[in-house]
Each structure stands twice: as C-alpha cells, then as structure tokens.
Amino acid sequence: MEGPVLLTGGAGFLGSHILDRLLKQQVETVVLDNFSSGQQANIAHHRGNRLLKIVEGDIRDREAVNKALQGCRTIIHLAANPEVRMGDPEEHLEHNIRGTLNILEAARRHDIPLIAFASSSTVYGEAKTLPTPEDYSPMKPISTYGASKLACEALLSAYAQTYNLPAVALRYANIVGRRARRGVVYDFTRKLLVNPTRLEILGDGTQKKSYIWVGDAVEATLVSIEASVGGFEAYNVGSIDAITVREVADTVCEALNLKGVEYVFMGGPGGRGWPGDVKFMHLDISKLMTLGWRPRHNSREAVAMAAREVKNELSKVGR
Numbered sequence: 146m147e148g149p150v151l152l153t154g155g156a157g158f159l160g161s162h163i164l165d166r167l168l169k170q171q172v173e174t175v176v177l178d179n180f181s182s183g184q185q186a187n188i189a190h191h192r193g194n195r196l197l198k199i200v201e202g203d204i205r206d207r208e209a210v211n212k213a214l215q216g217c218r219t220i221i222h223l224a225a226n227p228e229v230r231m232g233d234p235e236e237h238l239e240h241n242i243r244g245t246l247n248i249l250e251a252a253r254r255h256d257i258p259l260i261a262f263a264s265s266s267t268v269y270g271e272a273k274t275l276p277t278p279e280d281y282s283p284m285k286p287i288s289t290y291g292a293s294k295l296a297c298e299a300l301l302s303a304y305a306q307t308y309n310l311p312a313v314a315l316r317y318a319n320i321v322g323r324r325a326r327r328g329v330v331y332d333f334t335r336k337l338l339v340n341p342t343r344l345e346i347l348g349d350g351t352q353k354k355s356y357i358w359v360g361d362a363v364e365a366t367l368v369s370i371e372a373s374v375g376g377f378e379a380y381n382v383g384s385i386d387a388i389t390v391r392e393v394a395d396t397v398c399e400a401l402n403l404k405g406v407e408y409v410f411m412g413g414p415g416g417r418g419w420p421g422d423v424k425f426m427h428l429d430i431s432k433l434m435t436l437g438w439r440p441r442h443n444s445r446e447a448v449a450m451a452a453r454e455v456k457n458e459l460s461k462v463g464r
C-alpha cells in the first residue's frame with residue numbers, strides 16, 4: 146500500500162485495529178477522528194510512535210480534511226455515524242454523506258491514487274437472494290444508515306469515473322471483537338455480566354445474520370486495497386455463514402460459562418430488533434475470496450471470541 150495513509154475514524158473500533166496493522170507494517174499513518182465514538186484508549190498504545198500523527202478533527206470540516214490529507218497517498222475512510230438503529234437522518238446525511246463528499250473532494254485535489262471506504266451490508270436492504278452477491282439488485286436499504294452508505298458508494302463510483310479516482314467499498318457484515326462498544330455481542334455480554342440469569346433480546350430471536358471477526362475484516366480491507374486496478378469496486382466482507390440471534394445468545398452464554406439463562410424476547414416490527422433492522426443478512430464472499438482472502442473464523446467462533454474479549458475489557462474497568 147502506498148503510504149502515508151489517511152485513516153479517518155482511526156480511533157474507533159475497526160479503525161484502531163486497522164491502525165495496529167498499518168503501524169505493524171511500518172506504514173506512516175495520519176488518523177483523523179473527532180473522538181465522538183472513538184476513544185483515546187483505543188490508540189493510546191501507539192502514542193510516541195513516530196509513524197503516527199493524530200489529528201483531532203471532523204470530516205464535515207473541509208479545511209480539517211484538506212490539512213490532514215497533506216502528503217498522504219492512500220485514504221482509508223471509516224469515519225461515520227455508525228448507528229444503524231433509528232437515529233436522526235440529518236446525522237447520517239451530515240457525517241456520512243457530506244463527510245464522504247468532503248473526503249472525495251480533497252482526494253481529487255490532492256491526486257490521491259486510492260480510497261477505501263467502509264460501506265455496509267445494509268446497502269442491500271432485505272435482499273431476496275441469500276447469500277447476497279455484490280451485483281444483487283434492486284438495492285433498497287431499509288434504514289437511513291444503509292441509505293447513507295449506498296449514497297456514499299454512488300459518489301465513489303461517480304468520482305472514479307469522472308475524476309479517475311480509484312475506490313473500493315467494503316460492505317462489511319457485523320464486525321465483532323475487542324474494543325467494540327456497540328452491537329449484539331457487546332450488548333448481550335454487558336447485560337449478562339450485570340444479570341447472569343436473565344437476558345432481554347430485541348426482536349423474536351430468529352433474525353439471522355453473519356458475524357465477522359475484526360482481524361478477518363482488517364485483512365479483507367488490506368487485500369482489497371492491494372488488488373485495486375482502478376475504477377470502483379465493491380466487496381462483501383463477511384464470514385462463510387450466518388447464525389440466528391438466539392444462537393448468538395447461546396454462544397455468548399456458553400463463552401461466559403452460564404447455564405439456564407432465561408431469554409426474554411422483546412419483539413419488534415415483524416420480529417425485527419427495531420425499525421430498519423434487516424432480519425436476514427448473509428453475504429456472498431466469493432468475490433473477495435478470488436483475491437486470496439479467506440475468513441479464519443465462522444460466525445459462531447467470532448461471536449464466542451468477541452464475548453470473551455468484551456468480558457475481559459468490562460471486568461478491567463469494573464463494569
């Protein structure tokens with residue numbers, strides 16, 4: 146990969162793992178993050194590393210983006226409002242779409258040879274084909290978050306064509322692992338540490354989705370960057386299988402050595418966890434696999450490993 150790299154959202158969950166990997170490979174990296182959901186603690190172990198520059202700034206601020214991008218050759222753009230649950234649509238528009246447009250404009254001006262973008266499985270909406278391939282259509286997101294990611298992909302595609310700015314979009318499934326501060330595994334583990342006898346589960350428990358270990362997602366991101374030959378390419382990034390929310394609960398309980406936990410299903414629209422929750426998500430990952438990438442863990446393994454990590458982290462801070 147051509148460095149230095151501008152890593153937006155580098156203090157977040159996925160970003161900090163990508164940062165670990167870039168610095169391990171001796172790639173000079175500039176982290177641009179507004180620390181809204183990102184945490185200093187996620188990157189504190191790199192303080193003092195001369196390959197790392199941390200810029201506290203917002204991707205909605207064009208000047209901040211332009212300044213951070215000075216001298217960089219590749220952009221890994223992860224900064225976003227990642228809240229899938231019903232939130233403020235304006236937030237998704239401003240942070241995700243406006244922010245991405247600012248990144249693209251700056252990239253164009255600085256003649257950046259490649260931008261990698263954190264998209265999401267939610268761009269497909271409720272796909273009728275499972276596992277869902279990248280060329281599935283029609284893409285009909287059911288959340289404003291998914292809509293914002295699809296809009297960003299459309300911008301990337303247009304900039305690739307119009308301004309010859311090569312781009313890859315990674316359509317990640319649910320990423321799990323250390324430093325995650327949201328999502329079903331974090332939520333279940335946190336609740337079970339407080340009450341190990343009873344677990345409230347959003348939806349009806351039959352929602353079935355794919356979970357990917359964060360290390361596998363990092364690897365996929367780097368492989369897709371190395372494989373870029375120009376233009377715009379989208380890749381699904383998931384594990385080989387999908388499991389139900391009930392299976393996630395079983396796996397988390399097992400990982401925490403808990404037996405006989407009472408499950409309380411909270412229901413939701415059509416059995417979903419919340420309006421905008423895609424009930425069945427399983428991505429066809431064969432396109433990325435043809436580049437030589439393979440996920441090392443299936444959904445169940447990823448969930449079990451993540452639950453143990455979350456438990457360790459929460460125990461350390463006494464929660």
Ligand SMILES: NC(=O)c1ccc[n+]([C@@H]2O[C@H](COP(=O)([O-])OP(=O)(O)OC[C@H]3O[C@@H](n4cnc5c(N)ncnc54)[C@H](O)[C@@H]3O)[C@@H](O)[C@H]2O)c1
Pocket residue numbers: 153154155156157158159160177178179180181182183184202203204205222223224225226227240244263264265266316317318319320321328
């Ligand atoms: N974690 C997942 O399961 C998952 C799945 C699909 C897609 N994604 C995407 O991957 C990316 C990273 O997600 P994550 O799970 O690490 O979330 P995260 O919240 O941990 O990371 C997002 C980072 O972006 C920063 N940020 C947010 N708005 C910003 C702004 N306006 N300017 C500068 N920095 C800003 C936050 O402070 C944070 O450090 C996001 O784009 C998300 O939508 C994540």
